[in-house]
Amino acid sequence: MRKVRTVKMRETAIAILILAMLGSVDVASAGPPTEALKTSIDEVLRVLEEPGLNKPEKKHERRQVLVDVISKRFNFEEMAKRTVGAEWAKRSPEERREFVESFRTLLSNSYLGRIENYSGEKAHYNKEITDGEHAEVRTEIDTGQSTIPIDYKMENAGGDWRVYDVVVEGTGLVSNYREQFKRILRKESFEALSKTIREKAAVIRGILVCVLALSPLATAQPASDWSYFLIPAVSSSKNDGVDVGLIAPFIFNDTDGRINKIIAPMYVHNEFLGSRETLNFFMYPKRGVEMTLLASYTDKIERKFVGNYRNLYLAQGRYSLEAGAGFFKNATARFFGVGPTAPQASETNYTDRELYGYVTGGIYLGPGTRVILTERLRNVEIQRGGITSLPFTRALFPGVRGTGGATISSHRVALLSDTRDDTVSPTIGSYFSGYAELAQSLTADSATAFSKYGVEYRKLIPDQTKRYTFAFRGKFEATLGGDEVPFFERSMLGGQNSLRGFGIGRFVDNYSLLFSLEERIQLFHLRLFGTIAEIETAPFLDVGKVMSDLGNRILTHYEFKDFPF
Known part of the structure; x- marks a missing residue:
């Protein structure tokens, strides 16, 4: 089971970083890099607790503020540069700018939902190692069932310590993306890689738009009668190829706790046909009765x-x-x-x-x-x-x-x-x-x-x-x-x-x-x-x-x- 957990944590490293920020913090020794993380903790908490931003109609605005806060702590340009290695030097300033923006959008969109679903994980800041303009903050996340080691690599950029890599159980976020990008660059051009990143970012942005659009409908019922969450949607078949994206099921219950309605927008990217937007609607008004509606539109x-x-x-x-x-x-x-x-x-x-x-x-x-x-x-x-x-x-x-x-x-x-x-x-x-x-x-x-x-x-x-x-x-x-x-x-x-x-x-x-x-x-x-x-x-x-x-x-x-x- 350890291998499964490692892969999962590698994919959600940034989310864990933010959850660590939101958790109760146990600091062993706090130098400037750790203090920089704590500054971001306070800012994220302020945004999530701001009464004016907690209304359903303000959800989009709140997420944009969270993106801005995250962007101040992460050095996305340095992360993007490290993921493509020597290819970076061959790119023009405009190509670099577009690649960094697509990479930033991909990572930010991927974890906004996880930030808002924080559930009390506790972070222990165990050690801080500083070497000139670089530092490593070693932490552990206590989920209540297990302890996960997470190390944050930071550098001093103009007097501000910013994260350029996250290492979860020995596997770095940058190295993980670098391996993925390397496989693409062996077969495709840099332009094709940039297009792939933009499409993946669009997949996630699309599902978030669906979630925001359906939130007012969900909040029309008491909070205890509905819930929603994001689920990765990954499938592969001989004919259809590979689909990668997200699905956001809204689940509604009646007064007896029985599920009586599910609204599930889905946004995926298909390797052959491009992006696909789907809306699934399921209604179960009483025992033995079921109504379903499905509508989808694909680029090609x-x-x-x-x-x-x-x-x-x-x-x-x-x-x-x-x-x-x-x-x-x-x-x-x-x-x-x-x-x-x-x-x-x-x-x-x-x-x-x-x-x-x-x-x-x-x-x-x-x-x-x-x-x-x-x-x-x-x-x-x-x-x-x-x-x-x-x-x-x-x-x-x-x-x-x-x-x-x-x-x-x-x-x-x-x-x-x-x-x-x-x-x-x-x-x-x-x-x-x-x-x-x-x-x-x-x-x-x-x-x-x-x-x-x-x-x-x-x-x-x-x-x-x-x-x-x-x-x-x-x-x-x-x-x-x-x-x-x-x-x-x-x-x-x-x-x-x-x-x-x-x-x-x-x-x-x-x-x-x-x-x-x-x-x-x-x-x-x-x-x-x-x-x-x-x-x-x-x-x-x-x-x-x-x-x-x-x-x-x-x-x-x-x-x-x-x-x-």
Whole structure:
């Protein structure tokens, strides 16, 4: 666990410095460098305790004042210079100025929320070492559960001692950024590095703007009924690439303490498509009822507007109703061809532009068991994608049905039986579904009728302590209609919900078979801003294949990926 804590503390070094400023201070020996830190302590405390700046409408102004205070204590120019090393001498004064400003904005925006969420950490100033115009102030932060050594490297700049590096558990903030920047500079220009820093700063600034905009809405309720906090948003997938940013969930509770609404603005940067602003809205007015709205806008191509409604207990629990509609563009979709042997070398990219809607009605036959009927309408256009390094799908596969788009209408009947204790994060129970669907392509150049069938079974078996849970999943799907069926309606494997380790839609054919084994292990619990978070790891093994028919090779030629979590 020490390695995990070191990485976390390295990433939040400046926040820890400010928290140290705000904490009760135990000073072993105070020379000019330590006294300079104490001066900043008093100024930050004054800003946070200023009545005129504590009003919600003054939040933006208060944060700007905090940025000014922090900037007086940190020598951002010296920090920026040290992160790029010899590259600094090659830059013009204007390039240096722009780089310093972007670096300062990145660091300042990253930790404003943490400063305001200070929770009483205590700082011990143990030692001060001075060597001419340079000094090192050695401290420890007492979180109540552990002690973290933090050293501040300072230099005398015109009679004022200013911080130019922070070392957390032996790892320096400057050296950490220097390694990151060095990797970028090996492949890209200095201009590309500056652009990357500006984009990351914009990501964080964007989420802070969302937080400030939603704060008046949150404060309309009593303080005990809502809370918000910032969470790093980092994800990576085979198709979508890497997303890095922040999400700020506002959580609202009713009088019984039950969560009844979540508003979660998110701002991330995608390596292929640029910045993406997203607003997620979830409402849970009563048990079994859920409403969701999602809207997102990405710099390049992608758009998404989706709404869903679900009521599982209509007419005193005899019926269920679900409905949804949306429009989206997914610019990172992939197609490799049809069949289990479609090679990686045939990878293509397209934008999946969809307009869809569905309505599902259900009748309960018993506890957790219901028959459902679904009407679905789906309009798909295959447009040029956002991955410029890959060929366009329509150019490489012009003869495959669906590359020209299609409109699909379908009617499905299904039987569901669900005994799990929770539909979102279950720990025990089983799930079974079986369905039959009749569909038709309404597009003139691909008009055809086809049918789809599938069964799925899931089982969760916890041990007596409930710390370990074994999860099994088996799924079979068949699409009957042959090559006349649009490729995006055929049986598929790949992605986080099927054959993990492969991208969505990696394997496409008439039939698919999937088996998954997973061991979920609870590691520990964390209390974050009043919310209990469970941290777990889940080693798994996924095995699956697609087929053109159910011949004698059904038990061979499987694809699989196994990962540590």
